[in-house]
Amino acid sequence: xxxxxxxxxxxxxxxxxxDDVCRRNNIEYYLNSGSTLGAIRxxxxxxxxxxxxxxxxxxxxxxxxEACRRDLDPGKYYVQEELVDWPLNYSKIKLLxxxxxxxxGYAKDDRQRGxxxxxxxxxxxxxxxxxxxxxxTCAKASLAYQMSIRTYKSATWKKKLIMALASPLRxxxxxxxxxxxxxxxxxxxxxxxxxxxxxxxxHSCIFPKAVFGxxxxxxxxDTMLPVQADYDTYLRTTFGDYMQLPPEEDRQQKHIxxxxxxxx
Numbered sequence: 001x002x003x004x005x006x007x008x009x010x011x012x013x014x015x016x017x018x019d020d021v022c023r024r025n026n027i028e029y030y031l032n033s034g035s036t037l038g039a040i041r042x043x044x045x046x047x048x049x050x051x052x053x054x055x056x057x058x059x060x061x062x063x064x065x066e067a068c069r070r071d072l073d074p075g076k077y078y079v080q081e082e083l084v085d086w087p088l089n090y091s092k093i094k095l096l097x098x099x100x101x102x103x104x105g106y107a108k109d110d111r112q113r114g115x116x117x118x119x120x121x122x123x124x125x126x127x128x129x130x131x132x133x134x135x136x137t138c139a140k141a142s143l144a145y146q147m148s149i150r151t152y153k154s155a156t157w158k159k160k161l162i163m164a165l166a167s168p169l170r171x172x173x174x175x176x177x178x179x180x181x182x183x184x185x186x187x188x189x190x191x192x193x194x195x196x197x198x199x200x201x202x203h204s205c206i207f208p209k210a211v212f213g214x215x216x217x218x219x220x221x222d223t224m225l226p227v228q229a230d231y232d233t234y235l236r237t238t239f240g241d242y243m244q245l246p247p248e249e250d251r252q253q254k255h256i257x258x259x260x261x262x263x264x
Contacts, residue, residue: 012052016223019225030054054119094113098113099262123135123194125206135184
């Protein structure tokens with residue numbers, strides 16, 4: 001077994017435990033981005049993929065973090081919550097007793113170094129394009145500010161420029177205003193959802209709510225995991241012709257540089 005396949009199987013064990021918590025607490029979630037693509041195109045992981053992401057609406061997200069802290073085995077998992085003990089706008093569920101080094105990793109201690117699943121939140125957005133753009137801009141400004149605090153050694157000059165432009169958010173009232181704008185519709189039914197905290201352009205991160213709908217369970221490796229109800233629209237918006245394999249030179253791991261599997 002290759003190291004990559006070993007990693008995928010350990011991550012599969014993590015998502016099975018997450019799925020169990022979600023089922024027991026009636027929490028809806030979806031595979032996200034390349035993980036949805038893997039489920040549909042490969043019926044599991046993309047063969048060269050080294051991570052797994054999930055996403056959920058803001059109300060499910062809040063309940064999910066509470067459920068994980070209550071129901072996930074604290075001797076096995078570490079719940080790394082966004083902007084609390086993880087500096088970016090999404091959370092991670094990490095497997096204790098393992099260690100993973102990312103290209104741009106962040107960990108304050110050994111408990112934060114484990115193999116993980118990323119958990120992203122999708123927020124309600126305005127049905128109006130200009131207001132969607134404003135919301136997207138505020139969310140990206142917030143993310144750029146968080147990235148500037150964390151620092152990125154391998155950032156391109158464009159990323160460094162964007163992070164520098166976000167420096168005014170060091171002013172507390174301005175930062176809180178921008179953050180409120182990004183989530184301003186979460187207490188309203190708008191009919192649209194936005195996934196703002198991923199590396200996506202504006203045109204590929206906002207969807208009619210019906211695209212997500214009731215999660216549809218599909219084969220993923222040796223289990224069944226949930227994807228978007230209209231996964232075709234979701235994947236076409238995100239990737240274009242998603243059934244077309246990328247050039248062979250692009251079929252490479254992107255995130256991981258070193259792994260310690262511990263007892264797993």
